Every structure is written in C-alpha cells, then in structure tokens.
Amino acid sequence: MNKVHDKYIELLNNRGLVTLKGRVKQRELYEEFISFYPTELLTLLNSSINFNSECNWLKVALRKPRQVIHPIRNILIILFLSKNLESFFKEESYQCSKQALFPCLNPACENYRKLSIKKYDISIDSKTNEKIGTFYCKCEFVYSRKMKADIYVVGRVKKYGVTWETKLKGLIS
Ligand SMILES: [Zn+2]
Known part of the structure; x- marks a missing residue:
C-alpha cells in the first residue's frame, strides 16, 4: 500500500498536482479526474465523488494509507495517472x-x-x-x-x- 501510495504522489507531482509542501492539490485533482472519467462511469462503478465531503474516496485514497481502498478505485487512479499497470510502475520521474x-x-x-x-x-x-x-x-x-x-x-x-x-x-x- 505504501509503495503504491508513494507512486501516486510521485506521478501527481509530475503533473503539478502536489504543492511544494507535498500536499495534494485536491480541487485541481478533482477537476481533472472528473473531466477524465464520465460521470456515468463513476456512478456505474459506485465511485462518484462528492468533492465537499472530507471522506470522499479520492481524498481518502490519496492520504497516507490507513485503510484499504477498493481495487476498482485504485485502478481508476492508476489509469488516470498512467496508461496501464505496467507503465504505472515503470514511469520515471x-x-x-x-x-x-x-x-x-x-x-x-x-x-x-x-x-x-x-x-x-x-x-x-x-x-x-x-x-x-x-x-x-x-x-x-x-x-x-x-x-x-x-x-x-x-x-x-x-x-x-x-x-x-x-x-x-x-x-x-
Ligand atoms: Zn510556456
């Protein structure tokens, strides 16, 4: 979980979605994420996001891992950040x-x-x-x-x- 989390932050950082202090730019990330995936798809996968909720799954998934995130949601994040699982782990920063x-x-x-x-x-x-x-x-x-x-x-x-x-x-x- 930690390894995957570190990779998330690294690739978000490559995209300019992490502040200098290492915090995820939640609003920008959210906007890019929902323009990447159609709402219908997120709903179908039981993964729609309520930005105003502190416990929306995207925010929770990108915090230091304390709880398990559903594999489908991890896949959504991985495909948002990279083309496929292989390139996700290979991508260099x-x-x-x-x-x-x-x-x-x-x-x-x-x-x-x-x-x-x-x-x-x-x-x-x-x-x-x-x-x-x-x-x-x-x-x-x-x-x-x-x-x-x-x-x-x-x-x-x-x-x-x-x-x-x-x-x-x-x-x-
Ligand atoms: Zn320029």
Missing part, C-alpha cells in the same frame, strides 16, 4: 532535474522555443517500446513527443492551458 532542458512550444508563451522547461516525465509506449516524454511549462501548456524526435517539434498537445486560451480569446475578439 524527472521532476527534480535542476537544469531546464526543453523548450516550451506554445507560441503564446513568453518562453516560446526557449529552454525553459524543467518539469517532464518519461513513459514507455506499450506498443512500440519507445520512450515518450511529456513536458509541462509554467504557462500550463503540456505536450508530448518521442524522446528521440526533434525537441522543437510537438508530438501531441495534451493541454493548451490558460496562456494559450487567453491569447486565442484575445485574437478572436
């Missing part, structure tokens, strides 16, 4: 890299194409066995690409984020 090594590729960001990203993680594609990096800029832009690909080319945008969206709205109006 590069969170603590002191050097910024990768560029932000959000044209609306002040750090566009500058080596400004320190926060990224690497997972293994289960089909091709290739390393896939996911990069998180402070502007909230998140993208992934194959590690061996050109560092200035986005593989896939995972999240546009508030900076990009604000710029877009500005241009539209």
Whole structure:
C-alpha cells in the first residue's frame, strides 16, 4: 500500500498536482479526474465523488494509507495517472532535474522555443517500446513527443492551458 501510495504522489507531482509542501492539490485533482472519467462511469462503478465531503474516496485514497481502498478505485487512479499497470510502475520521474532542458512550444508563451522547461516525465509506449516524454511549462501548456524526435517539434498537445486560451480569446475578439 505504501509503495503504491508513494507512486501516486510521485506521478501527481509530475503533473503539478502536489504543492511544494507535498500536499495534494485536491480541487485541481478533482477537476481533472472528473473531466477524465464520465460521470456515468463513476456512478456505474459506485465511485462518484462528492468533492465537499472530507471522506470522499479520492481524498481518502490519496492520504497516507490507513485503510484499504477498493481495487476498482485504485485502478481508476492508476489509469488516470498512467496508461496501464505496467507503465504505472515503470514511469520515471524527472521532476527534480535542476537544469531546464526543453523548450516550451506554445507560441503564446513568453518562453516560446526557449529552454525553459524543467518539469517532464518519461513513459514507455506499450506498443512500440519507445520512450515518450511529456513536458509541462509554467504557462500550463503540456505536450508530448518521442524522446528521440526533434525537441522543437510537438508530438501531441495534451493541454493548451490558460496562456494559450487567453491569447486565442484575445485574437478572436
Ligand atoms: Zn510556456
């Protein structure tokens, strides 16, 4: 239980969902979680979440393990954080890299194409066995690409984020 819990926190941290003091950002996590899983599915699995309740299962599941969490709910968390069980345990954290090594590729960001990203993680594609990096800029832009690909080319945008969206709205109006 402790091992799995530590992995949860590590992967939440990779996603920017843990504060500097090591506390889970419950509100942000909740919002990402419920936009990841359809309400009907959570209801069907008897796992809907009442955010305002201190004992909602998602909060309880991410505290220091004192009680057993239903396997279905652990699976929901694992698939939210990673592609499958294998990659969940394999995923490496590069969170603590002191050097910024990768560029932000959000044209609306002040750090566009500058080596400004320190926060990224690497997972293994289960089909091709290739390393896939996911990069998180402070502007909230998140993208992934194959590690061996050109560092200035986005593989896939995972999240546009508030900076990009604000710029877009500005241009539209
Ligand atoms: Zn950026």
